[in-house]
Amino acid sequence: MTLPLELPLAFTLEAFTNVGFWSGVLVTAGIYAVVTLGLQLNVGYTGIVNFGQAGFMAVGGYTMAILVLEAGLSFWLAMPLAVLVTMAFGVLIGLPSLRLRTDYFAIVTLAMAEVVRLAAQNAQGLTGGNKGLYCNFEGVNQTCFDEAWQSVNDSILGWVEGFWPDVDPLLPLLLVVWATVVIGIVALNYIQRTPWGRVLRAVREDEDAARALGKNTLLYKLQSLAISAVLGALAGFYLALFLTTIQPDDYEPIVTFFAFGVLILGGLASYTGVAIGAVLLWTLLEGMRFVELPISEERTAALRFALVGLVLILLMAFRPQGIFGKREEMVLGR
Amino acid sequence: MEAGARAEPAPGGVDLRESAREHPVAVAFGVIGLIVLALIVAKGVHDVAQASLNGLTLGTIYALGAVGLTLVYGILRLVNFAHGDFLTFGAYMAYLVNVTWGMPLAAAIAFGMGATAALGLLSERVMWRPMRAKGAGFLQLMLMSIGLAFIIRSVIQWFWGTEIRTLDVDVTESVSFLGLRIGQTELMVVIVGIAILAAVAAVVRFTLLGKRMRALSDNLALAETAGIDTRRVILYTWLFAGALAGLAGALAGALTNLRPELGFELLLPIFAAVILGGIGNPFGALTAGLVLGVVIELSTLVVEPRWKVTFGFLALIIALVIRPQGIFGKAKAL
Amino acid sequence: MAAEALLEVEGVVKRFGGIHAVDGASFTVDAGSVTALIGPNGAGKTTLFNVVTGFDPADAGSVRFDGEEVAHLGAHRIARRGMVRTFQLTRALAAMPVIDNMMLAAPDQPGERLLNVLLRPGAVRAREREITEEAMELLEVFGLREKADDYAGTLSGGQRKLLELARALMARPRMLLLDEPMAGINPTLGRRLLDHIQRLRKEEGVTFLFVEHDMEVVMNHSDRVIVMAEGRVIAAGEPHEVRADQAVVDAYLGTPA
Numbered sequence A: 001m002t003l004p005l006e007l008p009l010a011f012t013l014e015a016f017t018n019v020g021f022w023s024g025v026l027v028t029a030g031i032y033a034v035v036t037l038g039l040q041l042n043v044g045y046t047g048i049v050n051f052g053q054a055g056f057m058a059v060g061g062y063t064m065a066i067l068v069l070e071a072g073l074s075f076w077l078a079m080p081l082a083v084l085v086t087m088a089f090g091v092l093i094g095l096p097s098l099r100l101r102t103d104y105f106a107i108v109t110l111a112m113a114e115v116v117r118l119a120a121q122n123a124q125g126l127t128g129g130n131k132g133l134y135c136n137f138e139g140v141n142q143t144c145f146d147e148a149w150q151s152v153n154d155s156i157l158g159w160v161e162g163f164w165p166d167v168d169p170l171l172p173l174l175l176v177v178w179a180t181v182v183i184g185i186v187a188l189n190y191i192q193r194t195p196w197g198r199v200l201r202a203v204r205e206d207e208d209a210a211r212a213l214g215k216n217t218l219l220y221k222l223q224s225l226a227i228s229a230v231l232g233a234l235a236g237f238y239l240a241l242f243l244t245t246i247q248p249d250d251y252e253p254i255v256t257f258f259a260f261g262v263l264i265l266g267g268l269a270s271y272t273g274v275a276i277g278a279v280l281l282w283t284l285l286e287g288m289r290f291v292e293l294p295i296s297e298e299r300t301a302a303l304r305f306a307l308v309g310l311v312l313i314l315l316m317a318f319r320p321q322g323i324f325g326k327r328e329e330m331v332l333g334r
Numbered sequence B: 001m002e003a004g005a006r007a008e009p010a011p012g013g014v015d016l017r018e019s020a021r022e023h024p025v026a027v028a029f030g031v032i033g034l035i036v037l038a039l040i041v042a043k044g045v046h047d048v049a050q051a052s053l054n055g056l057t058l059g060t061i062y063a064l065g066a067v068g069l070t071l072v073y074g075i076l077r078l079v080n081f082a083h084g085d086f087l088t089f090g091a092y093m094a095y096l097v098n099v100t101w102g103m104p105l106a107a108a109i110a111f112g113m114g115a116t117a118a119l120g121l122l123s124e125r126v127m128w129r130p131m132r133a134k135g136a137g138f139l140q141l142m143l144m145s146i147g148l149a150f151i152i153r154s155v156i157q158w159f160w161g162t163e164i165r166t167l168d169v170d171v172t173e174s175v176s177f178l179g180l181r182i183g184q185t186e187l188m189v190v191i192v193g194i195a196i197l198a199a200v201a202a203v204v205r206f207t208l209l210g211k212r213m214r215a216l217s218d219n220l221a222l223a224e225t226a227g228i229d230t231r232r233v234i235l236y237t238w239l240f241a242g243a244l245a246g247l248a249g250a251l252a253g254a255l256t257n258l259r260p261e262l263g264f265e266l267l268l269p270i271f272a273a274v275i276l277g278g279i280g281n282p283f284g285a286l287t288a289g290l291v292l293g294v295v296i297e298l299s300t301l302v303v304e305p306r307w308k309v310t311f312g313f314l315a316l317i318i319a320l321v322i323r324p325q326g327i328f329g330k331a332k333a334l
Numbered sequence C: 001m002a003a004e005a006l007l008e009v010e011g012v013v014k015r016f017g018g019i020h021a022v023d024g025a026s027f028t029v030d031a032g033s034v035t036a037l038i039g040p041n042g043a044g045k046t047t048l049f050n051v052v053t054g055f056d057p058a059d060a061g062s063v064r065f066d067g068e069e070v071a072h073l074g075a076h077r078i079a080r081r082g083m084v085r086t087f088q089l090t091r092a093l094a095a096m097p098v099i100d101n102m103m104l105a106a107p108d109q110p111g112e113r114l115l116n117v118l119l120r121p122g123a124v125r126a127r128e129r130e131i132t133e134e135a136m137e138l139l140e141v142f143g144l145r146e147k148a149d150d151y152a153g154t155l156s157g158g159q160r161k162l163l164e165l166a167r168a169l170m171a172r173p174r175m176l177l178l179d180e181p182m183a184g185i186n187p188t189l190g191r192r193l194l195d196h197i198q199r200l201r202k203e204e205g206v207t208f209l210f211v212e213h214d215m216e217v218v219m220n221h222s223d224r225v226i227v228m229a230e231g232r233v234i235a236a237g238e239p240h241e242v243r244a245d246q247a248v249v250d251a252y253l254g255t256p257a
Helices: A013-017 A019-046 A055-071 A075-097 A104-121 A149-159 A171-192 A195-205 A207-212 A216-245 A253-266 A269-292 A297-318 B016-022 B024-043 B047-078 B084-101 B103-135 B138-160 B185-206 B208-218 B221-223 B230-255 B262-276 B280-300 B304-322 C045-052 C075-080 C098-105 C114-119 C121-141 C155-168 C187-204 C214-219 C241-245 C246-251
Strands: B173-179 B179-185 C005-016 C019-030 C034-037 C060-064 C083-085 C175-179 C207-211 C224-229 C232-237
Touching: A013 A075, A019 A195, A019 A216, A019 A269, A055 A075, A055 A104, A055 A216, A055 A253, A055 B047, A055 C045, A075 A104, A075 A149, A075 A216, A075 B304, A104 A253, A104 B138, A104 B179, A104 B262, A104 B304, A149 A171, A149 C034, A171 A195, A171 A216, A171 A269, A195 A207, A195 A216, A195 C098, A195 C114, A195 C121, A207 A216, A216 B221, A216 C075, A253 A269, A253 A297, A253 B138, A269 A297, A269 C246, A297 B103, A297 B138, A297 B262, B024 B047, B047 B084, B047 B179, B047 B185, B047 B208, B047 B230, B047 B262, B047 B280, B084 B103, B084 B230, B084 B262, B103 B138, B103 B230, B138 B208, B173 B185, B179 B185, B185 B208, B185 B230, B185 B280, B208 B221, B208 B230, B221 B230, B230 B262, B262 B280, B262 B304, B280 B304, C019 C045, C019 C060, C019 C114, C019 C207, C019 C224, C034 C187, C034 C214, C045 C175, C045 C207, C075 C083, C098 C121, C098 C155, C121 C155, C155 C175, C155 C187, C187 C214, C214 C241, C224 C241, C224 C246, C232 C241, C232 C246, C241 C246
Parallel strands: C019 C232, C034 C207, C034 C224, C083 C175, C175 C207
Antiparallel strands: B173 B179, C005 C019, C005 C060, C224 C232
């Protein structure tokens, strides 16, 4: 006897064995992990609520592409330069704004990120406006900004194909991104355990107490922001290489908000948590695409929003320290 | 660079900076007046007047959004990132009545206001009150408001998709007076908006409720011990905030069009008006909103129109850095 | 033989909006002395503290510490010069262990600079060991040694006061400004605190200036008393002199200790 049951939704488990799915998820998660490591340093360890990470990503990505396409620099030179530029930008933003109250600082950094994005959108001559940057098809420097990377990418793939014929083309990027994540986690954990990290935690908890003990708190906050800017720039590069374009739409505030989602999912004051939170969140978000609901693309997108929204609300309500955070270290906003 | 620690040992002499600090409103209007004068000289009275009129329309929307937001921010210490999506919600509710059910615009706007007020009250009951009881910190609440914003956005996108819709209004007819043109819809927005703003201002200034709201905004704990029924005042606050947001959204939708990002795009300038007006100061938010709208439109006389929003954000950043407590805020310590 | 003035405050003015919280205050504190700053509520004592220690910029006046003008310096620079303050509501860094609280305060830590962390890890480690030892010794003196690894937030109110004092001492201060050290602690603990203060004054030559409301402490445990009212210093001298001063009596509305 067969049951005349028609399941309203069909769940394709097949998706989860698809290598292409995982490589996409892991690269995206990795990029978010890089940018959120910086956020963790800022929010979880320094107590500064930085809503401008998307702006740092944009500055990094655009500077790199502009240096390659307009100034004709080598990709390998443009990257470190772009990192320096982003870091300088972070310090520039931080100098006047870090002495503001926490909530004002949050809004200023959000505004700053939007200024960057809008400038990228409107300075069409320099940034290609809404179309963004990819290749220069005329003029002196006829190149694409990721040409150098593509050749490295292809060589690595060529070598791997020797023993793994079905290798996913994203593998080299995935390795680079996650190498950055791992190095980032190790490095950040190391400096947190130093006297420098101790001052940072004091700044987070009670800035006046730290000042009364002779610590130049503004300097520490600037350093925290500068490091976060560097991580943002790296994430910006990886995003650009992943999407093979640099467009203003990819640096909207929603990126920063999703990063906060990753941050609190993994837990405040845990760098490893950031990596795990990123993978969890993006597996969830991307996995939803394979739930064959009889709904449109738009509605699936709406569900993704709802999911992140729910994550934020439920975590903050019931487990604000996230998965790996420690309750005692939840000092913000007490 | 020590943050602001400078003693000016000038006993007896009139310190210009000191007087500037004591009369921020005069200084602000003085500066704006000078700028307007310069513009008139450069571009002529007609252009300046026309831009100002356009700016008044924009400013009315900002003011409506800002007054509600500042009340919530001031009384509940909540940086309500969902406020932008309240605007969007109001717009779509108006769409429901006006287009889907074919009723007149006035009814639609009223419905939008009511529905958004209900939404605000719901959020207070379901989210904010229990979180306050738990002693949630400001970062927790802020992140929850982002989550709420996502959820509202996802609901709107679920039911109405991402396609651009318009309300049933006449966007071509215009009126002229004194040699200036203003669209019929724009005129309606200004008249309705200013009327409602004036009514709210009257309530805050002259009624007992308004007095209580101001007391709570100053010091919530103190107001509680003074025997004020804070719960009721808070409910009224959400009522106002929601209704004003719904109105702002519906009017904005009438002026331009309806899309899920409508409210969020307006959120940053609204935050700017809130901060410039001094957090918790509805009169300040009102004035700052109007002025901001006019200033942004005036900027189109000097820079290309597509830069005007960027210009607005820059103005916010600069203003915050110079005077974090806003033009109308009290000179409290940072 | 006159003692040397370590802190000289002259004509300090601090306005908030239209209110003159401090309206031309002047006094001196001699090196090695224990001085009490008293006055009715709203006299401007805490504001004056904030200005002197650099937490609030003065609108006018001068503050000289050990001969150097410091009125324009920020809080952390003044602390580095040896003028360390505590706060009315103790600011024990609750989410950090007690030992971290202590080690934070030590001066001259190469490990606090990121560059040193990366390039001179040996020097960083060496200094850390030194500081740990020093911190443990100091905790022992204050009876907090067993609590070293606990989060400071788990300490009782009295223990936090002791921690704050011990922590301030780690910073090797020349002068300690204590904002209401006796507030909210039991008499036994208060005794211990005062004993520590006297010992530190005698053995290490630390100068003390504290704001206090407890008249018993003020009269019996300070060398000098400074009285503030309405933003000004209205009397300064030895405890018994000040107690008899009519202006002081008036300021307190006729209720001396």
